[in-house]
Amino acid sequence: MRNIVIIGGGAAGLKAAISAAYKYRNGGAEVTVVEKNNRPARKVMITGKGRCNVTNNCDLDTLIANTPRNPRFLYSAFSSFLPQDTMTFFESVGVPLKTERGNRVFPVSDKAVDIVDALVNTVKANGVRIINGEVAAVLTENGKVAGVKLSNSEALPADSVVIATGGASYSVTGSTGDGYRMAKALGHTVTDISGSLVPMNCHEGFCTRLSGLSLKNVTLSLFEKGKKKPVFSEMGEMLFTHFGISGPLVLSASAYVKAGKEYNVLIDLKPALSLDMLDNRILRDFSQLQNKDFANSLDALLPKSLIPVVVKLSGIQGDKKVNQISREERLHLCEVIKNFPLTVTGLRPVEEAIITRGGVSVKEINPATMESKLISGLFFAGEVIDVDAFTGGFNLQIAFSTGYLAGQNV
Numbered sequence: 197m198r199n200i201v202i203i204g205g206g207a208a209g210l211k212a213a214i215s216a217a218y219k220y221r222n223g224g225a226e227v228t229v230v231e232k233n234n235r236p237a238r239k240v241m242i243t244g245k246g247r248c249n250v251t252n253n254c255d256l257d258t259l260i261a262n263t264p265r266n267p268r269f270l271y272s273a274f275s276s277f278l279p280q281d282t283m284t285f286f287e288s289v290g291v292p293l294k295t296e297r298g299n300r301v302f303p304v305s306d307k308a309v310d311i312v313d314a315l316v317n318t319v320k321a322n323g324v325r326i327i328n329g330e331v332a333a334v335l336t337e338n339g340k341v342a343g344v345k346l347s348n349s350e351a352l353p354a355d356s357v358v359i360a361t362g363g364a365s366y367s368v369t370g371s372t373g374d375g376y377r378m379a380k381a382l383g384h385t386v387t388d389i390s391g392s393l394v395p396m397n398c399h400e401g402f403c404t405r406l407s408g409l410s411l412k413n414v415t416l417s418l419f420e421k422g423k424k425k426p427v428f429s430e431m432g433e434m435l436f437t438h439f440g441i442s443g444p445l446v447l448s449a450s451a452y453v454k455a456g457k458e459y460n461v462l463i464d465l466k467p468a469l470s471l472d473m474l475d476n477r478i479l480r481d482f483s484q485l486q487n488k489d490f491a492n493s494l495d496a497l498l499p500k501s502l503i504p505v506v507v508k509l510s511g512i513q514g515d516k517k518v519n520q521i522s523r524e525e526r527l528h529l530c531e532v533i534k535n536f537p538l539t540v541t542g543l544r545p546v547e548e549a550i551i552t553r554g555g556v557s558v559k560e561i562n563p564a565t566m567e568s569k570l571i572s573g574l575f576f577a578g579e580v581i582d583v584d585a586f587t588g589g590f591n592l593q594i595a596f597s598t599g600y601l602a603g604q605n606v
């Protein structure tokens with residue numbers, strides 16, 4: 197009887213367990229998941245703001261295009277378990293799904309707990325044992341896996357071990373980077389760890405004053421310093437915070453930030469209006485407010501808390517009468533509204549990131565099996581590997597695809 201031990205009962209670990217259990221459904225192996233939390237998949241519970249964007253209903257090329265780090269490594273994993281397989285799986289175990297904007301797939305119930313329950317129930321129904329314990333190390337003998345050692349010193353023998361311990365973000369969910377330490381102890385290279393899909397620190401002091409202000413239907417463009425073409429430009433929602441900016445647009449933009457480069461952001465506060473249209477709109481507003489102070493003339497155009505900041509950036513005195521504002525000044529005001537500037541001083545720490553950038557080097561993992569090239573019988577799955585994707589359900593798909601492939605090969 198083969199002993200298969202999976203370290204971590206998150207998205208990747210549970211999928212690996214199901215895949216291995218199916219493979220050995222006629223017997224021949226005992227599959228055990230060791231999870232240090234008393235409830236598995238705590239991170240999955242908070243995905244998609246509690247709704248769980250479980251995958252993206254797209255093709256292989258789109259999966260690859262949405263994976264900025266090491267996409268080619270994932271080719272086999274994605275090919276062997278596509279988003280449509282994820283969808284078929286959940287529907288077959290009683291979780292109806294729906295596809296929303298951008299092909300994002302959610303449970304019809306809008307409840308991440310349904311995804312977690314489906315995974316855990318399927319694991320249990322297929323005879324997989326779930327142990328509540330913390331793995332401290334992977335044991336090896338002569339370059340082969342021999343088992344795992346728990347932090348209470350108990351040892352579990354194993355012929356194959358899957359490290360599916362997740363990344364280093366939202367550590368309260370259990371992903372405290374243990375897998376990196378285990379991999380390093382076995383001679384694996386772990387690339388630099390930082391966050392992706394993460395808020396940004398900004399230089400401008402006014403961010404603190406604007407903290408809590410959410411902007412909807414704005415266009416955020418991210419520029420590498422000195423470059424004219426943005427590396428990211430999308431319309432959507434963002435938020436000011438005490439340290440800078442956050443929200444869906446900012447998290448997506450952060451995936452394009454490269455280490456060692458400087459960036460700035462321009463926000464188009466009125467993307468539906470061209471410069472001319474905006475100027476006409478302001479002219480119309482001004483014609484009804486002739487004797488008002490400039491600082492009191494923008495209420496119909498901008499959120500209240502943003503007005504003093506825009507007034508300052510426009511260079512027009514706040515107490516200047518609207519009828520004294522020159523065309524040149526007005527055009528500069530339009531420019532500020534269409535290109536509201538922010539200087540990015542860095543990304544927030546990995547702890548606050550949706551996904552970890554960096555991890556166990558893909559050069560040392562066989563992409564066709566997820567097995568270590570250094571230790572026989574050792575496999576990796578999920579966020580612990582040096583891969584990450586954009587928002588849209590792609591990261592969970594990585595966990596499911598790599599988990600599936602590892603489970604097939606243990």
Ligand SMILES: Cc1cc2nc3c(=O)[nH]c(=O)nc-3n(C[C@H](O)[C@H](O)[C@H](O)COP(=O)(O)OP(=O)(O)OC[C@H]3O[C@@H](n4cnc5c(N)ncnc54)[C@H](O)[C@@H]3O)c2cc1C
Binds near residue numbers: 206
């Ligand atoms: C706020 C938030 C929202 C997100 N929303 C989405 C979304 O909507 N769609 C999407 O595709 N992705 C989303 N993600 C990303 C997604 O959650 C991850 O990509 C995915 O959970 C990674 O799966 P994993 O199994 O590799 O790691 P995890 O899900 O983190 O699981 C790792 C498990 O290993 C356990 N573990 C760790 N160390 C040990 C040890 N030593 N012994 C035993 N057990 C251990 C942990 O307790 C944990 O349960 C979101 C992430 C966050 C933080």
